[in-house]
Amino acid sequence: MIFTRTNALKGEITVPGDKSISHRSIMFGALAEGTTRVTNFLRGADCLSTIDCFRKLGIDIEDLDSEILIHGKGLHGLTAPSSMLDVGNSGTTTRLISGILAGQRFTTELNGDESIQSRPMKRIMEPLTLMGADITSIRDNGCAPLRIHGQKLHGIAYTSKVASAQVKSCILLAGLYADGTTSVTEPYLSRNHTEIMLTHFGADITSKGTTATVTPGKDLHAQEIIVPGDISSAAYFIAAALMVPDSEILIKNVGINPTRDGLLRVCQDMGADITLLNENYGNGEPTADLLVRHSELHGVTVGGSVIPTLIDELPVVAALACFARGTTVIRDAQELKVKESNRIDVMVNNLRAMGAHIEGTDDGMIIEGGYPLHGAIIDSHLDHRIAMTFAITALASDGETSIKGADCVKISYPGFYEDLTRLAK
Numbered sequence: 276m277i278f279t280r281t282n283a284l285k286g287e288i289t290v291p292g293d294k295s296i297s298h299r300s301i302m303f304g305a306l307a308e309g310t311t312r313v314t315n316f317l318r319g320a321d322c323l324s325t326i327d328c329f330r331k332l333g334i335d336i337e338d339l340d341s342e343i344l345i346h347g348k349g350l351h352g353l354t355a356p357s358s359m360l361d362v363g364n365s366g367t368t369t370r371l372i373s374g375i376l377a378g379q380r381f382t383t384e385l386n387g388d389e390s391i392q393s394r395p396m397k398r399i400m401e402p403l404t405l406m407g408a409d410i411t412s413i414r415d416n417g418c419a420p421l422r423i424h425g426q427k428l429h430g431i432a433y434t435s436k437v438a439s440a441q442v443k444s445c446i447l448l449a450g451l452y453a454d455g456t457t458s459v460t461e462p463y464l465s466r467n468h469t470e471i472m473l474t475h476f477g478a479d480i481t482s483k484g485t486t487a488t489v490t491p492g493k494d495l496h497a498q499e500i501i502v503p504g505d506i507s508s509a510a511y512f513i514a515a516a517l518m519v520p521d522s523e524i525l526i527k528n529v530g531i532n533p534t535r536d537g538l539l540r541v542c543q544d545m546g547a548d549i550t551l552l553n554e555n556y557g558n559g560e561p562t563a564d565l566l567v568r569h570s571e572l573h574g575v576t577v578g579g580s581v582i583p584t585l586i587d588e589l590p591v592v593a594a595l596a597c598f599a600r601g602t603t604v605i606r607d608a609q610e611l612k613v614k615e616s617n618r619i620d621v622m623v624n625n626l627r628a629m630g631a632h633i634e635g636t637d638d639g640m641i642i643e644g645g646y647p648l649h650g651a652i653i654d655s656h657l658d659h660r661i662a663m664t665f666a667i668t669a670l671a672s673d674g675e676t677s678i679k680g681a682d683c684v685k686i687s688y689p690g691f692y693e694d695l696t697r698l699a700k
């Protein structure tokens with residue numbers, strides 16, 4: 276797919292539903308008594324993998340266009356699948372479902388695509404094993420495919436080395452099946468959608484600082500869930516409007532949970548003109564419309580506790596830094612190496628190909644901004660976040676940018692190119 280420089284971006288856009296919240300709505304709906312209705316569900320390939328897995332576990336899930344209906348069967352209602360579960364490209368599906376499967380009365384095997392088969396699963400295997408789970412990496416390499424023999428589980432107090440919502444959620448979900456209280460402490464607070472949504476479903480969850488605790492024994496009850504727009508998808512339009520002169524756009528109904536809104540804070544630190552309008556609240560999740568105007572940016576240092584709040588947006592921050600005066604340092608972001616691709620290497624190689632002054636480090640990137648970018652051939656490594664980042668970077672760069680594997684955006688944002696074309700006429 277080819278992209279070139281564009282005129283100012285103008286107009287309004289509504290981005291699709293949040294990926295993290297969409298996954299959780301299916302999983303918790305399946306474990307609840309009664310029918311959960313979900314509107315603005317993200318029909319990206321990752322969330323469709325979650326639906327597919329829960330159908331194989333015996334849950335009736337109806338897709339009615341305007342909403343998804345999940346006919347939950349309660350905490351103990353899942354049934355053994357007749358074949359291996361396919362998690363596709365989705366780390367969230369893999370890690371969260373493993374916590375649930377660890378507490379069932381049957382055995383499951385699950386596997387995904389090439390990228391999933393190289394992503395680290397020891398981070399969930401270790402705590403689940405401490406809880407008494409029987410979970411093995413079938414090729415004994417700490418990655419999927421995984422085999423999970425359901426067991427009686429014990430509560431643990433676990434301190435995680437990584438700030439990861441997937442690890443935290445996996446342990447909390449296993450904790451629903453344990454014989455006592457389970458708590459997870461992480462180095463920095465990661466996204467807390469599991470804690471918020473499980474509480475709404477009726478689970479006994481408490482949060483204090485960076486520790487979340489679940490006490491089992493409560494049944495879950497069906498909910499009505501309206502999924503807010505995904506800030507991780509809004510990120511590409513925010514960045515495009517900031518990069519392209521004279522742009523002014525309104526992005527409607529975006530989730531701005533403080534454990535997810537790091538991009539807004541970092542952009543504002545860089546000098547970005549972003550105004551929050553029409554702030555609202557639903558299902559425990561805050562939302563707002565974002566008015567974004569082209570801005571002169573300057574470099575910043577991004578690290579520490581803000582990192583988990585914008586982990587999926589760091590490719591966009593690196594691209595934005597090329598258009599900012601001075602140096603931007605991204606640190607404490609080692610996690611970027613174990614996403615759908617090694618996002619440090621892939622960003623450095625591709626931005627360099629476009630003429631950026633960028634260096635990779637062990638835990639991030641250093642970018643010297645202010646050097647004009649030019650088109651190049653970009654290898655997305657089939658990583659949706661990389662493809663979308665370069666599609667918008669190309670709009671503010673000279674010449675032609677060609678993106679290999681551009682179709683991978685379907686993982687989190689199937690209509691991305693159509694929406695971008697509408698804003699950047």
Ligand SMILES: O=C(O)C1=C[C@@H](OP(=O)(O)O)[C@@H](O)[C@H](O)C1
Pocket residue numbers: 294295296366367438439440441442444465466586587610
């Ligand atoms: O819990 C979630 O929904 C997610 C957590 C993050 O992963 P980690 O928990 O591995 O940081 C994020 O990168 C991913 O896109 C979605």
Ligand SMILES: C=C(OP(=O)(O)O)C(=O)O
Pocket residue numbers: 321364365366367368587614615660687
């Ligand atoms: C890392 C991501 O997702 P997951 O871990 O679910 O594959 C992402 O969407 O950027």
